[in-house]
Amino acid sequence: MNSVALLSAAKDGILTGSVYALMATGLTLVFGVMDIINIAQGILVILGAYLSYALQLHWHIDLFVGLLITTPTMFIVGVVIERAFIGRLKGPEKTAMSILVTYAVSLLIEGGLNMIFSVNDVQLQASYVSKSFAIGQVHFGFIYVAGFILAAVLLGALYVMLYRTRFGMSVRASLADQASAALVGIDVRRVSTITFGIGVAVTAAGGMIYGATNSFNASSSYDLISRLLTIIVLGGMGSLGGAMVAGIAMVFIGDVVGVVWSPVWSTMAYFVVLILVLLWRPQGLFGRASARVA
Amino acid sequence: MKHGNRRYLRVLSATSLAGASLVTMVGASGASARSHASSPVKIGISLSLSGDFSADGQAFQQGYKLWAADINRAGGLLGHKVVLDIKSDASSPTQVVTNYQALISNDHVALTFGPFSSLLSLPAAKAVSRYGYALVEGAGGAPSVFQAGLHNVFDVSLPVADDLMPFAKWVTSLPAAKRPKTVAFVTSNDPFTEPQVTTIEPLLRKAHIKTVYNHVFPAEVTDYTSIADAVAASKPQAVVLGSVDVPTVSAFMQAFEQSGFSPKVFIATGGPDQGSTFIKSVGLKNANGMMVPNAWYGGSANPLSRVMVAQYVKKYGGTASQVSSDVAEAYSVGEVVAQAVKATGGFNNQKIIKYLHSGVTLQSVQGPVRFNGLGENTVPTAFTFQWQGAKFVQVNPVNDRNSVRVLYPKPAWGK
Numbered sequence: 001m002n003s004v005a006l007l008s009a010a011k012d013g014i015l016t017g018s019v020y021a022l023m024a025t026g027l028t029l030v031f032g033v034m035d036i037i038n039i040a041q042g043i044l045v046i047l048g049a050y051l052s053y054a055l056q057l058h059w060h061i062d063l064f065v066g067l068l069i070t071t072p073t074m075f076i077v078g079v080v081i082e083r084a085f086i087g088r089l090k091g092p093e094k095t096a097m098s099i100l101v102t103y104a105v106s107l108l109i110e111g112g113l114n115m116i117f118s119v120n121d122v123q124l125q126a127s128y129v130s131k132s133f134a135i136g137q138v139h140f141g142f143i144y145v146a147g148f149i150l151a152a153v154l155l156g157a158l159y160v161m162l163y164r165t166r167f168g169m170s171v172r173a174s175l176a177d178q179a180s181a182a183l184v185g186i187d188v189r190r191v192s193t194i195t196f197g198i199g200v201a202v203t204a205a206g207g208m209i210y211g212a213t214n215s216f217n218a219s220s221s222y223d224l225i226s227r228l229l230t231i232i233v234l235g236g237m238g239s240l241g242g243a244m245v246a247g248i249a250m251v252f253i254g255d256v257v258g259v260v261w262s263p264v265w266s267t268m269a270y271f272v273v274l275i276l277v278l279l280w281r282p283q284g285l286f287g288r289a290s291a292r293v294a
Numbered sequence: 295m296k297h298g299n300r301r302y303l304r305v306l307s308a309t310s311l312a313g314a315s316l317v318t319m320v321g322a323s324g325a326s327a328r329s330h331a332s333s334p335v336k337i338g339i340s341l342s343l344s345g346d347f348s349a350d351g352q353a354f355q356q357g358y359k360l361w362a363a364d365i366n367r368a369g370g371l372l373g374h375k376v377v378l379d380i381k382s383d384a385s386s387p388t389q390v391v392t393n394y395q396a397l398i399s400n401d402h403v404a405l406t407f408g409p410f411s412s413l414l415s416l417p418a419a420k421a422v423s424r425y426g427y428a429l430v431e432g433a434g435g436a437p438s439v440f441q442a443g444l445h446n447v448f449d450v451s452l453p454v455a456d457d458l459m460p461f462a463k464w465v466t467s468l469p470a471a472k473r474p475k476t477v478a479f480v481t482s483n484d485p486f487t488e489p490q491v492t493t494i495e496p497l498l499r500k501a502h503i504k505t506v507y508n509h510v511f512p513a514e515v516t517d518y519t520s521i522a523d524a525v526a527a528s529k530p531q532a533v534v535l536g537s538v539d540v541p542t543v544s545a546f547m548q549a550f551e552q553s554g555f556s557p558k559v560f561i562a563t564g565g566p567d568q569g570s571t572f573i574k575s576v577g578l579k580n581a582n583g584m585m586v587p588n589a590w591y592g593g594s595a596n597p598l599s600r601v602m603v604a605q606y607v608k609k610y611g612g613t614a615s616q617v618s619s620d621v622a623e624a625y626s627v628g629e630v631v632a633q634a635v636k637a638t639g640g641f642n643n644q645k646i647i648k649y650l651h652s653g654v655t656l657q658s659v660q661g662p663v664r665f666n667g668l669g670e671n672t673v674p675t676a677f678t679f680q681w682q683g684a685k686f687v688q689v690n691p692v693n694d695r696n697s698v699r700v701l702y703p704k705p706a707w708g709k
Binding site: 002004005008009012013016110114118119120121122123125129130131132134137139141144213214215216217218219220222223224227251254255256258259262263264266267268 | 344346349385483509511514515516517519521523524526527528540544548551553554570571574575576577580707
């Protein structure tokens, strides 16, 4: 076995996995607080990528600078989706219905993106996208390292927001028990709207990194959402830490197995791990057994 | 098994057979009966307008629509205006079956044209065969399509297993000092890519080109970085990538560049032939030297192709180099079916199938078409194309008068 290839695979797993972790964080946060499974998260990541693409194409705005525009824009998109569709879901079938509603939202956005940008694949371009530096014989792509740092900063910011702010306390209270949170005066509806907005806002950064490292079109969202869902299932639905660990684990396992064994087994290896974990802990690595009892 | 059960099964089998035959007869004869004089003739097509193959599906749609516009301008099929009935299959092998069933049973189309990719052409051909319809397609050339024993499927393009042969012949014909010493084979587990790659591996080995990496990756993989890094770490001088689309090639190219690895030869089975879509993804400078096998390109000297390319550029803009080969493959389907309809004097699918199996040579923008008993086109020539600057040019076979000199070794990335 080539040791350089193995080290490169481990490096790729950690760097790429962190970006998936960031994208999955929005999904797990929304589920944790709202009992909503946001199937549209994949297309929202792609929408974030297309926003960066449009800013770059028409106004020549750098990808990272563009995040100052795309992140608040995606937050507003999230708030609008929550107010228009998600917030209207009530009752015991809310979680199941959320899958259908967010899938419909996903189809609407996909159709819109296809009309505006066509189905031809595009990729975000910048001088640093294909540049790299080497430590020993292992090369680190700038964009992947930047993606890792960005994911770490945003996940850190989310952590601080959740555990060091009054709003975060409201989110955690809603996450633990919505009815009790409402009884102590927390505006659960408002918390839900803002949480959904935050969950969608992280797709701006995730989408930008994804779009700079992959050619994409609106249909790329299907591959993304299937991966994001498996991440939050492994990590434990509603667990931020779980999403981070599982995001990195998913890519790391696949990449290392691809080098040690064969790429043909890389996807299956992750699912074997997922099944074993679920047999051992049906609630996922960091999920709570009865986390979302209404 | 009990005797009663056997009898029941025999009756059931006989009923099923009779039912299937009836469906076939109704389907086939129904199609011919629907062609009243001067009424439009409807052609049913399932295309991947979303999903993994959406870029190719859209290009195919352009090709079909371009052909329909051209044939209608020329008076239609036997005087009937052509109307295309296109349904999206979202790149799904199950949806494609549903679509063709609906096109035949509900929409009562007279003819069916194929979808994009071997992955969808096989289930599509099986579905339409139950109704006795012919499926003429332009992007289902994998051996698995023809090995299914179907009598109704016809691929107007080059059978994919031979696609890389001119490339292999060129590489092995290089003087030993110039020839790559090592090669990496890396392919998606797709019926379009794997046969191409496995066919040339022994030829290169025989020419003492050592295989340093040879792996298949699952088609559903979306992150290729670690695979590309593993290829780069094995330091091959030549890379043969079995890819079906632009994102795969683009990801490998980017990962190679980040690894500081630039092979002397890099050929991908699909992606670089996608014209402007490929260039937009990888950039013109990085495209320089990239190779791809195919049977057609925008600069083809075929007079039919020149007319089609001119029509395409007039309608959609761009240059000849930017026309996707998918457009020509789809357009060829229309041309072949039009000739069969004219020769048989109607839209009877059984007559069309018989005619296409007769060994007749037909003409298309991709060149001559003649089918063997399996429905493979036996007469096309495989070529290798290469991006050289802003131009997409033919480089193999070397002795073909339209081939230009191969840009070898491939320039470093961005040069």
